[in-house]
Amino acid sequence: xxxxxxxxxxxxxxxxxxxxxxxxxxxxxxxxxxxxxxxxxxxxxxxxxxxxxxxxxxxxxxxxxxxxxxxxxxxxxxxxxxxxxxxxxxxxxxxxxxxxxxxxxxxxxxxxxxxxxxxxxxxxxxxxxxxxxxxxxxxxxxxxxxxxxxxxxxxxxxxxxxxxxxxxxxxxxxxxxxxxxxxxxxxxxxxxxxxxxxxxxx
Amino acid sequence: xxxxxxxxxxxxxxxxxxxxxxxxxxxxxxxxxxxxxxxxxxxxxxxxxxxxxxxxxxxxxxxxxxxxxxxxxxxxxxxxxxxxxxxxxxxxxxxxxxxxxxxxxxxxxxxxxxxxxxxxxxxxxxxxxxxxxxxxxxxxxxxxxxxxxxxxxxxxxxxxxxxxxxxxxxxxxxxxxxxxxxxxxxxxxxxxxxxxxxxxxxxxxxxxxxxxxxxxxxxxxxxxxxxxxxxxxxxxxxxxxxxxxxxxxxxxxxxxxxxxxxxxxxxxxxxxxxxxxxxxxxxxxxxxxxxxxxxxxxxxxxxxxxxxxxxxxxxxxxxxxxxxxxxxxxxxxxxxxxxxxxxxxxxxxxxxxxxxxxxxxxxxxxxxxxxxxxxxxxxxxxxxxxxxxxxxxxxxxxxxxxxxxxxxxxxxxxxxxxxxxxxxxxxxxxxxxxxxxxxxxxxxxxxxxxxxxxxxxxxxxxxxxxxxxxxxxxxxxxxxxxxxxxxxxxxxxxxxxxxxxxxxxxxxxxxxxxxxxxxxxxxxxxxxxxxxxxxxxxxxxxxxxxxxxxxxxxxxxxxxxxxxxxxxxxxxxxxxxxxxxxxxxxxxxxxxxxxxxxxxxxxxxxxxxxxxxxxxxxxxxxxxxxxxxxxxxxxxxxxxxxxxxxxxxxxxxxxxxxxxxxxxxxxxxxxxxxxxxxxxxxxxxxxxxxxxxxxxxxxxxxxxxxxxxxxxxxxxxxxxxxxxxxxxxx
Numbered sequence: 001x002x003x004x005x006x007x008x009x010x011x012x013x014x015x016x017x018x019x020x021x022x023x024x025x026x027x028x029x030x031x032x033x034x035x036x037x038x039x040x041x042x043x044x045x046x047x048x049x050x051x052x053x054x055x056x057x058x059x060x061x062x063x064x065x066x067x068x069x070x071x072x073x074x075x076x077x078x079x080x081x082x083x084x085x086x087x088x089x090x091x092x093x094x095x096x097x098x099x100x101x102x103x104x105x106x107x108x109x110x111x112x113x114x115x116x117x118x119x120x121x122x123x124x125x126x127x128x129x130x131x132x133x134x135x136x137x138x139x140x141x142x143x144x145x146x147x148x149x150x151x152x153x154x155x156x157x158x159x160x161x162x163x164x165x166x167x168x169x170x171x172x173x174x175x176x177x178x179x180x181x182x183x184x185x186x187x188x189x190x191x192x193x194x195x196x197x198x199x200x201x202x
Numbered sequence: 203x204x205x206x207x208x209x210x211x212x213x214x215x216x217x218x219x220x221x222x223x224x225x226x227x228x229x230x231x232x233x234x235x236x237x238x239x240x241x242x243x244x245x246x247x248x249x250x251x252x253x254x255x256x257x258x259x260x261x262x263x264x265x266x267x268x269x270x271x272x273x274x275x276x277x278x279x280x281x282x283x284x285x286x287x288x289x290x291x292x293x294x295x296x297x298x299x300x301x302x303x304x305x306x307x308x309x310x311x312x313x314x315x316x317x318x319x320x321x322x323x324x325x326x327x328x329x330x331x332x333x334x335x336x337x338x339x340x341x342x343x344x345x346x347x348x349x350x351x352x353x354x355x356x357x358x359x360x361x362x363x364x365x366x367x368x369x370x371x372x373x374x375x376x377x378x379x380x381x382x383x384x385x386x387x388x389x390x391x392x393x394x395x396x397x398x399x400x401x402x403x404x405x406x407x408x409x410x411x412x413x414x415x416x417x418x419x420x421x422x423x424x425x426x427x428x429x430x431x432x433x434x435x436x437x438x439x440x441x442x443x444x445x446x447x448x449x450x451x452x453x454x455x456x457x458x459x460x461x462x463x464x465x466x467x468x469x470x471x472x473x474x475x476x477x478x479x480x481x482x483x484x485x486x487x488x489x490x491x492x493x494x495x496x497x498x499x500x501x502x503x504x505x506x507x508x509x510x511x512x513x514x515x516x517x518x519x520x521x522x523x524x525x526x527x528x529x530x531x532x533x534x535x536x537x538x539x540x541x542x543x544x545x546x547x548x549x550x551x552x553x554x555x556x557x558x559x560x561x562x563x564x565x566x567x568x569x570x571x572x573x574x575x576x577x578x579x580x581x582x583x584x585x586x587x588x589x590x591x592x593x594x595x596x597x598x599x600x601x602x603x604x605x606x607x608x609x610x611x612x613x614x615x616x617x618x619x620x621x622x623x624x625x626x627x628x629x630x631x632x633x634x635x636x637x638x639x640x641x642x643x644x645x646x647x648x649x650x651x652x653x654x655x656x657x658x659x660x661x662x663x664x665x666x667x668x669x670x671x672x673x674x675x676x677x678x679x680x681x682x683x684x685x686x687x688x689x690x691x692x693x694x695x696x697x698x699x700x701x702x703x704x705x706x707x708x709x710x711x712x713x714x715x716x717x718x719x720x721x722x723x724x725x726x727x728x729x730x731x732x733x734x735x736x737x738x739x740x741x742x743x744x745x746x747x748x749x750x751x752x753x754x755x756x757x758x759x760x761x762x763x764x765x766x767x768x769x770x771x772x773x774x775x776x777x778x779x780x781x782x783x784x785x786x787x788x789x790x791x792x793x794x795x796x797x798x799x800x801x802x803x804x805x806x807x808x809x810x811x812x813x814x815x816x817x818x819x820x821x822x823x824x825x826x827x828x829x830x831x832x833x834x835x836x837x838x839x840x841x842x843x844x845x846x847x848x849x850x851x852x853x854x855x856x857x858x859x860x861x862x863x864x865x866x867x868x869x870x871x872x873x874x875x876x877x878x879x880x881x882x883x884x885x886x887x888x889x890x891x892x893x894x895x896x897x898x899x900x901x902x903x904x905x906x907x908x909x910x911x912x913x914x915x916x917x918x919x920x921x922x923x924x925x926x927x928x929x930x931x932x
Contacts, residue, residue, distance in 0.1 A: 111719075
């Protein structure tokens with residue numbers, strides 16, 4: 001068990017703590033957080049954007065009458081890339097499927113059986129690993145820790161970005177983040193086409 | 203690329219010629235709103251009289267014109283050039299009041315109202331003069347000219363593109379470029395002429411009318427214009443609108459006034475003073491006004507007109523095209539919301555005050571916007587916290603506005619109570635009158651028999667006929683009384699059944715949810731066993747999960763038990779003596795269990811109350827409360843008490859169900875009624891008991907809440923209130 005992905009479970013059912021899914025997740029992942037209200041969940045996501053996260057989101061919240069759809073909408077305002085798995089006891093009652101698709105829910109799964117949820121989390125984790133975001137993260141984390149917050153790049157408007165900032169911009173899919181992403185992909189394709197394994201740095 | 207970039211460091215907006223369409227025809231949604239906008243401008247210009255004339259508008263010709271003429275302050279050349287001709291001019295935003303002496307609160311703010319003309323016709327001759335001015339200013343705007351220029355510009359652009367492509371193809375560097383014309387480049391004819399002494403004001407003479415105006419169109423315009431000014435406020439400086447449409451008889455020369463309220467069944471006026479506000483109170487068939495201190499939203503005047511079916515029919519007949527359309531709010535005498543809303547279909551009108559939403563929660567006794575005309579007057583000075591929202595279609599959502607809405611709904615509820623009481627009283631009256639008629643017929647029959655005994659022979663045949671007729675009449679009236687009684691009871695049953703069905707549907711849904719959630723949990727635990735057993739590191743979970751499976755199964759069993767009880771019960775409605783039902787449960791059926799658990803039970807209900815309902819339905823409510831209380835007092839070291847008291851007041855029956863157990867946490871007071879919320883899972887609590895209580899009480903139009911415990915610092919008191927109306931049979 002050496003996985004550095006954060007699993008965030010947002011569910012207001014007090015009994016969730018010892019649910020078999022949670023027992024299995026703790027066995028497989030280093031860090032499994034349970035947050036019992038939509039607000040706690042979105043606050044946590046907003047302050048942990050520099051980590052790799054996968055969210056398992058309950059559909060029905062009794063206390064503040066919001067649903068998983070509302071929470072997903074808020075999460076998407078914070079990050080466009082975090083995989084969010086909707087976990088519901090009432091799959092056939094969901095009337096907001098179109099919204100879930102629009103807000104790019106990673107999967108919509110029933111509360112039981114829990115095995116498909118584990119599989120979905122594992123697949124999302126692999127995709128994160130193989131994504132550009134994952135690659136940038138790997139690369140950023142390989143750098144000297146002291147360098148992570150120092151200015152690394154300055155854009156045309158004179159704004160400077162540290163490595164950690166760049167990662168966050170990519171995760172939030174800001175115009176700058178999207179631009180970086182696109183440039184990196186084009187550079188990679190260019191290098192592959194020209195059979196170059198390293199950059200010509202003069 | 204770089205050599206093509208301009209040297210300048212700033213760029214400026216330009217407006218395409220088509221802008222006039224965007225601001226006029228396309229921004230203003232309909233003709234009535236356009237008219238409304240233009241008349242409103244006259245109000246802002248301190249006019250006291252506005253004349254709206256429709257000339258030859260039935261069939262469109264070169265003679266067709268709409269003239270809007272006011273006696274306001276008029277405009278000078280400078281005003282026209284620097285304000286009227288400036289799009290979005292901000293003079294009305296910066297000066298929120300019209301000039302002295304009227305200081306009216308201006309209604310136009312966006313500075314685009316004048317483009318509304320284009321919705322009515324494409325040619326405008328504006329003539330205006332200020333008081334004491336020597337010259338009258340005239341301006342001619344011909345939107346057709348704009349249209350032509352726009353089409354020409356489009357054509358030119360196509361040709362230019364073609365020329366550019368050809369030049370590219372032939373390699374020529376000579377490309378003709380014509381500077382395009384913009385909205386602001388089109389010249390509008392302006393001239394001056396000597397003024398008419400002693401007059402001031404503005405006239406909009408609109409020709410090249412777009413669409414014909416039928417009689418019903420003019421009627422609609424009349425009715426909408428009538429709503430612009432509150433019929434109840436008599437301002438120092440009046441604002442009179444006159445409508446003139448000589449083609450149609452009705453509108454020879456007609457002052458526009460709000461006549462809609464003449465035929466109302468009920469007319470209610472609530473007013474205020476510096477310290478108090480009047481509000482409605484219904485008591486025993488009398489709708490009275492009580493005084494309360496001024497409320498958070500400030501003092502208001504409220505006039506409410508209610509129309510019953512008969513009044514609505516008269517209204518429709520005499521006021522064709524008009525509609526009874528709910529409550530409107532006026533600020534300082536001028537409409538604030540819904541602002542210039544014209545929507546022919548009632549169903550599409552916005553229900554800003556939430557009057558019609560309430561009908562979903564029981565429509566037998568609710569009034570709707572279609573039964574009411576309300577005029578609520580607020581003032582800028584007295585109600586500063588009720589603020590116009592920026593789109594002018596509502597007010598800002600704040601505490602004061604919410605309370606104002608609550609106040610309005612509160613008045614409607616009192617009115618509804620009063621109307622329901624009167625309906626009930628009329629039913630009783632009819633019933634009584636029928637009985638009196640029956641008695642009358644009986645005595646008529648006996649008198650007739652006496653006369654017959656003494657009457658001469660030649661009258662006997664006729665008297666016999668009369669006697670038979672009277673007997674038949676008496677039989678008919680008796681049958682009528684019986685049918686009336688049956689129908690009334692049937693109506694009560696139907697209403698009860700209707701509410702129960704709504705509840706049962708909800709209920710079936712929630713039961714399915716409970717069952718599914720329990721099954722889902724059981725499945726997850728079983729899945730864990732299947733995947734992980736045997737694995738010593740998970741032993742604690744195997745133990746815990748097997749317990750959980752057992753608990754979930756027990757919960758399912760209790761739900762099924764409950765459902766089965768339904769199949770055993772009789773689903774019909776019957777008169778039930780509530781006092782007897784509760785005493786039977788508390789003092790007989792549960793007596794053994796109470797004594798075994800050392801619980802003392804008390805029932806204290808002041809008088810027998812009979813309601814028509816399903817027996818099982820009511821029994822479940824009480825049994826659920828008893829079951830909760832048993833769990834709550836079980837661990838008491840001291841006395842264990844469960845107490846049920848009930849008392850009737852004028853319009854409701856209140857039941858207090860109490861125990862001296864461990865009580866309900868303050869934060870759980872609302873949540874305890876949620877489906878499967880439980881703090882007693884270890885005692886087999888499935889979290890459906892109080893949910894059943896809540897839904898059933900609600901379906902009986904009653905209310906249930908956790909109130910302060912009768913036992914003071916410990917225990918719980920659940921308060922149930924059941925209203926008598928509307929289910930009280932006569």
